[in-house]
Amino acid sequence: MLLPFLFILYSLIGFFGVPYYITAILPSTLFENTGVFFKTDHTTFNPYTFSFRSENISLQLTKNNNRQLLFIKTLSGKLSPFHLLRNDIVCNDLTIIEPSANLIRNKDKSYNFSPLFQSDRQKSYSEMMNFSDLPFYFSLNNIRVKDGSVTFIDQPAEKSHSIKDIQLALPSFSNLAFQADNYIRPHFSATVNGSPVELSGEAGIGDSGSARTSTDLVCNLKAIDLPLYLSYLPFTLPFSITEGKADGKIGLKFDPKGEKGQKLAVRFTLNISKANFLAHNSTFDLAIPRAQLEGTVNPVSQNIHLNTVKLTKPVISSFGRSFVKNISSLLSTYSDKKQSVPGEKSEYTTVIDSLTLKDGTLKQFTPEKDKIISEWTMLQLEAHHFSTRKKNEKNAGKEKAGTFTLTGSRKKSSTSFAWKGKISQPTYFLGTLTANHLDLNGLARFLDLSPLHSMAGTASLKGELSLDLAESEKSLKNAVFYHLDDATVTIRNFRLSPSNKNKKKNRSTELLADKLILAGFSRNKKNINFGKVRFEKGTLTFRKGQPRLFFPFLLQENTRSEVSSSKAKVFLSQTSLLKFFFRTSP
Secondary structure: OOOHHHHHHHHHHHHHHHHHHHHHHHHHHHHHOOOOEOOOOOOEEEOOOOOEEEEEEEEEEOOOOOOOOOOOOEEEEEEOOHHHHOOEEEEEEEEEEEEEEEEOOOOOOOOOOHHHHOOOOOOOOOOOOOOHOOOOEEEEEEEEEEEEEEEEOOOOEEEEEEEEEEEEEEEEOOOOOOOOOOOOOOOEEEOOOOOOEEEEEEEEEOOOOOOOOEEEEEEEEEEEHHHHHHHHHHEEEOOOEEEEEEEEEEEEEEEEOOOOOEEEEEEEEEEEEEEEEEEOOOOEEEEEEEEEEEEEEEEOOEEEEEEEEEOOOEEEEEEEHHHHHHHHHHHHHHHHHOOOOOOEEEOEEEEEEEEEEEEEEEEEEEOOOOOOOEEEEEEEEEEEEOOOOOOOOOOHHHOOOEEEEEEEEEEEOOOOEEEEEEEOOEEEEEEEEEEEEEEEEHEEEEEEEEEEEEEEEEEEEEEEEEEEEEOHHHHHHHOOOOEEEEEEEEEEEEEEOOOEEEEEEEOOEEEEEEEEEEEEEEOOOOEEEOOOOEEEEEEEEOOOOOOOOHHHHHHHOOOEEEEEEOOOEEEEEHHHHHHHHHEEEO
C-alpha cells in the first residue's frame, strides 16, 4: 500500500505541485530577492521525463508598468533530475518561442535588467552582472530561440536599436562544468536595425576526448549602417563616422589552448561603401566611396591586426594651414589620452601589414572652409608593416621594418611629387622626396618662407624628408614640423622684383635667371641653410635711383654662401640673403 501511495503522491507533486509553485509561489519569492515581478499563465511539468512547458511568461520591474522587461510566449525543455538534487539547474534541451526583451541602458551606464543579477538589493546598480556570482549553478544546453525580438534604448548615446526575427541555436550556456551527450550546431540570424545578419559555425565542445576544442562562428553582414555601431567599439577612435554601409563577414574564434591574450579573436572581412569620417577636432573629413578591410581583433590583449586595408578614390578635405599638421595634432591628442576613469575605453595597439590608397584627392581649405588653397589628385599610397606599438613593447623588435611610397600630382598642371622611404615605429617617416614643376610661391609656403618681393618661377626639389606624426602639442606650434636635409632645389625662369604698391614706378628693377640652383639646402623648425646658391644666365637690372632695393644684402659679410652666375661671381651672406628674399617665422 505504501508504494502506490508514494507513487500517487509523487505524481501529484510533479503534475500539480510544481506548476502551482511556479505560478503562485515563485513570483513572490523572486520579487523578494530581486524586486522583479514574474508571471506565467500556464505551466506543465512531467515528473517522469522531467520535461516542462510554460506559456506567456513575463518579467516586469514595476507591477503596473506596461513595458515588460521580458516576455516569452512559450518556454519548454528537459531537466536533469540528478543535478536538481544538488540544487543545480541543468537543462539538456531548451526551446524558447517568440521571446521579446526591452533593454535600457540608463544615463549612469547601468541597465534595467541589473536587479536580476544582484544578490544584494542595496548593491550599486552601476555594477555589471557576473554569472559566477549567482547563488546557484546552471547549465543550459542545446538552446533554441525562435522568432525573438529585442529593443535596446541607449540613453547615454541617445540611440535606439531593434533586433527582429531572431533565430538562435546555442550549444551551451552555463557557469557549471557539464558535458551533454550531443550538441546542436551554433547558429544565429536576425534583422538588426533593418539589416539582415546571419551567424553560423562549428563548436568544439562535442564528445569528451575529442581533439577539437576551439569554437568557430561566422557572421554574414549585409548593408550594416556603420554610424549606429561605431560608438560600441571597445576602443576609442579619433574620428566619428557620419555615414557608410558595410557588407562582409565577422568570425569569432575561441581556442582555450591559445596563448595568453590570444584565446579569443574576432576576425573580419568588410567591404565598406559611401563612408564619411569626420575628425573630432573638425580639422578634416574623409569621404571613401569604397574600402576593404581584413584583419583580427584580440579584445583581451587589446591588439588590432589589419592584414589588408584598401581605400579607393578617397577624398580628403583638410581645413587650416597644413594637412600634415592637422594629422599630427589629431594623433598627438589621441595618443596622449590616458584612461583615468574606470570604465573608459582602452587604447588598442594597431598593426597594419598592407595599406593601399588608390586615386585619392587632397583638398586643403582655408581655416574658414570657404576657399581651396591647394588640391592634389591621383594620390597613390603603399605602406607596409606599420605599427603603433612602441619600440620597448613586447614583440616590437620582431616586427619587420615599415616602408611607404606616396605619390601625387596637382590638378590641371604637370606638378607632381614622390616620397619613398622607411617607417621608424611608431610614427616617424624618413625618405627621399622628389618634386617637379612646383610653383615657386607654393614651394615658399611649404618651406614657411614669406617673400618680401614678388617672385615667379618653376621649381624642382630632391632631398631627404623626415616627418614625425607623434610630435607633442608644443612642437606642433612651430611653423615647420619636418626636417628637409641635403636637398637640391632648381628654379627655372626665376624672376624677382619689388612688390611695392606702385609697380609701374619700379617696373625695370628686377632679378632674372634662366636657372637658380640651391645645392645642400636644408630646413627644419629652427634653422634654414641655403647651401651653395648658383645663378645661370642671370641678369640684375636696377632702375635709376633704386639700387638700395638690392644692395643691402650684398654689403654684409657674415656666414657666407657662394653665389655665382655665368658672367660674375660674388660672395654674400646667408643671413642677408634670407633677410632680403624672405621673412621667416621666429
